[in-house]
Amino acid sequence: MSQPLFFCFAPCPRGLEGLLVQELETLPLAGLGQVLKVTPAPGGVSFQADWAGIMQANLWSRCASRILLRLDKKSYRNEQDIYDIALAQPWTDWFDLANDFKVDLTALTGRRAAPTEGTRTKQPPPAGKRTKPASVSHLQSLDFVTLRVKDAVCDHFRERTGQRPDINTQHPDIRIHVFLDDISCTLYLDTSGDALFKRGWRLEKGEAPIRENLAAGLLQLANWPERAAAGLTLLDPFCGSGTLLVEAMLQQLQVAPGLARSFAFECLRPCPLEQWQQVKQQARQQIQLQPLNQIHGSDIDQKMVYRARRNIERAAILYGLPENLPLPTVAMSSADEKAPPAPQGLIICNPPYGERMQVQANRDSVHPAPEETDALFSHWATQLKRHYAGWSVYVISADMQLPKRLRLKESQRLPLFNGPLECRYFRFDMVSGSARHKPSQDSANPGMTPA
Ligand SMILES: C[S@@+](CC[C@H](N)C(=O)[O-])C[C@H]1O[C@@H](n2cnc3c(N)ncnc32)[C@H](O)[C@@H]1O
Structure with missing residues (x-):
């Protein structure tokens, strides 16, 4: 009927x-x-x-x-x-x-x-x-x-x-x-109740966490699901509470993001709850339990490293992933010192926004302690140019001058909003020596093509 x-x-x-x-x-x-x-x-x-x-x-x-x-x-x-x-x-x-x-x-x-x-x-x-x-x-x-x-x-x-x-x-x-x-x-x-970006796994946050649905969108705009299928490595060197790492894991395993929470429609009188059981059952069958790609995060703040690890573990438990599945890893490191975890891969990140939080200096760094955003980005760019040839780097930032700060030419920039903050989603393709792409105009196209 x-x-x-x-x-x-x-x-x-x-x-x-x-x-x-x-x-x-x-x-x-x-x-x-x-x-x-x-x-x-x-x-x-x-x-x-x-x-x-x-x-x-x-x-x-x-x-x-x-x-x-x-x-x-x-x-x-x-x-x-x-x-x-x-x-x-x-x-x-x-x-x-x-x-x-x-x-x-x-x-x-x-x-x-x-x-x-x-x-x-x-x-x-x-x-x-x-x-x-x-x-x-x-x-x-x-x-x-x-x-x-x-x-x-x-x-x-x-x-x-x-x-x-x-x-x-x-x-x-x-x-x-x-x-x-x-x-x-x-x-x-x-019909949702709590906003859908509240998946249920992120109980521990930092100062400027990115919403889970925006993180999911950033991954999809970088064609993560296809690139994951091709075996590519993912790194978020400013991982904070690990939002991008968990969303990347869910996308690769084809886990429905709402499987670990309840919804307001369950309270609505005309809603046929027997169908809800069928829909959930079908989603559980859809999960592709395969070995995960290498998904890595790092952050300069030990507290955030701990929170990200806890969030990842909580997500694995809530979504019922097997205990022996290797999960995304998180290490403490300053982005400008992070060695590439693979010869090629994908960086997706939202580094600190000047408006919302301070950049932290790594005082044990071999570099002079960067007091300003400029210093961190300059050191990070040097690290990318020296060691990340072959990587695609996607950065969401409210800083329209980011390419200038990094002294890199973006191959794509897409207007996006992080809550009320107008941002750009930049893509830099790292080639040996330096990035030689011409800067692009704001892209109206919601999709970003793979490198
Ligand atoms: C905007 S937050 C990222 C939020 C994250 N995407 C999340 O959803 O929780 C920026 C993060 O960069 C970290 N950070 C600041 N300076 C850093 C540095 N030099 N190297 C690595 N991480 C740094 C902060 O500790 C913070 O967790």
Whole structure:
């Protein structure tokens, strides 16, 4: 029997929309469910799916931040209209009184009623009032709108059951997302719950960890899955908590990133849970238990080395990998002294961003202690030029001057966002002597070709 199709939207880090389209287009697997009309938008991808398709998107997407199911989209003039739109939704059909909930609101700066990352006023603020984008200046305050939507959900429940569900702003069972532009209000039910980059394995972080879905995207943009299949070695010499290392391992073994966590759709009343068991079972069968490529990380900070190792071990346990599988290795080393672990390979990393954290000097180094970013990058570049001929080096950085600092010419640069930080994803192809490629313009193409 065919199931209803829902309009869905999957937000993702800006710059990864093309990859997310490719991911969703490979679904559904094993003929379970439907995923149709996959279309990119700035900061996400819209598509249509049935329940099994929504389950698979949550379970398999490495790049999406959430999978949102659209309940309604209507024009509005004021807070009362938004309350009425929310009150009219059949909330009691979607979830139980026993489930607590939370309302998130995003007001878009333009006329787009789709949730995008990086262009929004985010809810909730730490304290006090939020600034309203000009597009919704006709509303009293965004906090008041959020309150009215919450009231509408509670009033709907009260009219039907005499009781109302609880609010939980920290770990709600159900999240309702409201997206406003100047004329339309869109209501979504979040089928993910915790954001999808929270895979469950990274409990230990450093100061500026990269999100798991961005790390997964960086690996895919560097064609890691194909290069892993060809036996190439991977190194992250600024590995921090080991995010890129774990995501690389999951991609190589074809482990569904969501296999170690739960999802909000499991609480939704119409969701057919027997299909969820089938979808998960199919994902477990998909795991390719083969010897891992050499995946190495290093960091100058002993504390981060320890955290990365713990995260890798936790991931192996949570995803049920066999105990005898050799896992990615992590060593303590300054990037500018790290010897190449193989004659050829791939470096993928996000070195310290000036804005977010300090570069650490290796005071035992044979080099003079680098006090500045420039010094580290200059020493690292020397190391790359001397010892990494034949390697491809991919670096995400908010520093647009990075190639100049490294005195290397990039062969590709791709605009990407790390949260709100506008970055470039640079690729340098190391050849004997120096990198002789011409600098390239920002690439509009989401894919980066292998060397
Ligand atoms: C932006 S963080 C990387 C975060 C990492 N991708 C993660 O997800 O956790 C940069 C890392 O570079 C490390 N670092 C700073 N200076 C370094 C150096 N000279 N050599 C190696 N690592 C260094 C810091 O300890 C930090 O863990």
